[in-house]
Amino acid sequence: MLNESEAAERKHLDDIHGRLLMALREIEDKLSDSYKDIIEAKKYLWVNMAQLDAAEWAANRVDISLSIDTGEKTAAKRQRISKLVSTPYFGRVDFKAVDRLEVDAYYIGVHAFSEEESQHNLIYDWRSPVASLFYDFNVGEAFYQAPMGKVDGDITTKRQYKIKDGILDYVIESSFNIHDDVLQKELSSTSDEKMKNIVATIQQEQNKIIRNETSSELIIQGVAGSGKTSVALHRVAYLLYRYKDTLTSSNVLIISPNKVFSDYISNVLPELGEEKIMEVSMEELAEKELAGICKFETFYEQVAGLLEGQDEEIAERIRYKAGMSLIQDLDIFVKHAELHFFEVDNIELEQVFISKKEILDCYQSITGMPLKQRLDKTATIISGQSKTRDGERIPPADARKIKAAIKKMYRYPSLLTLYKEFYNYLGKPGMLKLTGKNKLEFADVFPLIYLKLQVEGAAPMQMVKHLLVDEMQDYTPVQYAVLAACFPCKKTILGDSSQSVNPYSSTSLPAIKNVFPQAETIELLKSYRSTLEIANFAQRIRRNDRLIPVERPWRGA
Known part of the structure; x- marks a missing residue:
């Protein structure tokens, strides 16, 4: 077996650590050379601006852009390698595929690293197909889904490591998914106010998500402390x-409740080698949809009004307005409006x-x-096909008058007056109460947007291909109906x-x-968040018989 003893594991780590440091130095040199090349190219353009024709100018600009793009990719690779220098890997799984004579050892880390020559x-x-063996299976029969199809075989060994600053702290032989000792050490370690990546301790049910x-x-x-937000962010990664x-x-x-949440999660994706992603609140979405239509109070102003x-x-x-019946009532009303609010009359010019x-x-x-x-x-159709009394095509001025006349036949041209109707x-006019001139209560914001x-149709945000909604319990059905209309993409909703x-x-x-x-x-x-003592105390206040507290050590003052 490859690296059977702990001494062999330490020697392997030293070898990998040395390769990573060498790769990092080479990348630093490439970045330095790339920076010099870009500066020289820009200087050449500036000095020879008057002599270059349009084709030469464009070609040099393209070369500079390509150099910048290459430099950015190299810088991103440097960031990944730098992360690995401190902690090259956290797990290992030895797997013998049914169609292979030898056992292959796979070391799992936050990022991939390969030999430059042989690749x-x-x-x-940790996101690669073969890494799922580490998270999903015990020693014994296992499989993973490769790009070419399912690969069956047997796991012969599983190990977990704690490596810090390139030094092996411990190695644990594990027959099970994530060894309890590793999970206990991670849960008891000092934490700051930012969420961290959990790649070394992802549980089987979390990996499925x-x-x-x-x-x-x-x-x-x-449940509280189950790691759902962290799991969702790892899902995005x-x-x-x-x-x-x-x-x-x-x-x-990301649809998030507030900027405190934004700060809390800001560390996870960059740690995993991904850029930070866009994040907005429901109120920011509402401001965009209702710009020029009306103003509205904030959620916090609504809560203050309740407290007063x-x-x-x-x-x-x-x-x-927080119930499903509101959506059904609005749907019925829109059909009523289509039938009864278009008050047609003759048009005579x-x-x-x-x-x-x-x-x-x-x-x-x-x-x-x-x-x-x-x-x-x-x-558009009526104005386009209409003729004069003599059978001639109508002039553009009359076409515009016809269009305007038809649109005026709709009884409620203002969205706010339609909402009041x-x-x-x-039969519940008291359900709408403005807090100022054309200013809605917060509870009315998303019913109005819906x-x-x-009435007007949605303009789906096609650029968004995946929507992540956190604290799902704090959004109403009509808010979800608005999200469904604005974002016809895949969604992860958690809470x-x-x-x-x-x-x-x-x-x-x-x-x-x-x-x-x-x-x-x-x-x-x-x-995973609280000690058993805290979990048991919380259960006496509000019981949840389905919650399973994971035992973790008490950290005294």
Whole structure:
């Protein structure tokens, strides 16, 4: 067996560490040379600007751009190698494939590292297919999904390492997934206020989430301390690795509750070699959608109003607007608006007459599009096919008048007045209460946006190919309906339905699944955060019989 003894493991580590340091020096030299080349090329362009023709100028600019791109890739590689210099790998799995005579040893690290000449892998990225053996199987029969298909075989050895500053702290032989001793050491280690990567201690149920490639919507219901946010971020890192040709960090968006959360998670993806990804709050999305339409109070202003208790009916308004029935009522209302709010009349100009029947027939023949687009298309068709009384084509000025006249036939051109009519239609006008001139309560923000999308149509954000939603319990069904319309991409939604901070507007898992009926749900029930003493105390306050506390050592003061 390769490196059977601990002494052999230490010698192997020294060899790998030396190779990494050599690779790092070579990369530093390349970066220095690349920087000098770019400076010289720019200087050449500046000095010879007057003598170069357009083709030469363009060719030199392309060369500089290519050099910069190469330099950026080399700098990214330097960052990965620098990370490995301190901790080259954390695990090893020896695997004998059924079609091979020899056992292959795979060392698993945060990043991959290979010999420059042969490109033989010395360290495998934790996201690589073969690394799933380390997370998913005990010693014995196992398999992994390679690009060419399923590879069956047997795991003969599993080891876990603690390496810091290139020095081996310990090595543990493990027949099981992640050895309890390793997990205990990691859980008891000093932590700061930033989330860290967990690649050395990913559990089997967590790995299943991270490597899930099939679910269009994946909902992670996790108890407090189950690592759901960290697992979701590692899932993003895995998908960026797996689909590197079609998915980049600029294609991923996080919906997060606040900037404190942003700071908390900021360290994870860069540690894993990925760029930070875009992050917005629901209020920032709302500001974009309602710009020029109305203002609204913030969520915190809504909570303050609840605490002050000046409006006894505010809780009732929030509860209704946080329920599934609101979406159903809005859908019914939009259909009512399409049927009854287009008040058709004849159009009569000096040389043109258009009957209301002609307009109505055209409107009713158009289906499968939102109300406003339906009106616009009706106006375009009627103005385009109309003739003068003499059978001539109408002048552009008359065409514009016809379009304007048809659009004015819609009773509620203002989105805000249409939203007000919604509550009149329900027979509940008191459900809408403005906090100022054209200023909504926060509970009305996403119902109004949902109505806007239904009436005007959504402009899907095609650049976003994966959406990550954290603290799922704090968003209402109508907010999820808005996200579904704006982001028709794959989604990872995570949270704990028992941890909502939203008074009267928390959302249950079944309610979220009503919006995403095809979603796959995975539950994380093990809590790694607290000691048994704290977990038992918390259970006396609010019991959760499904929570499984993981024993971890007490760190005294």
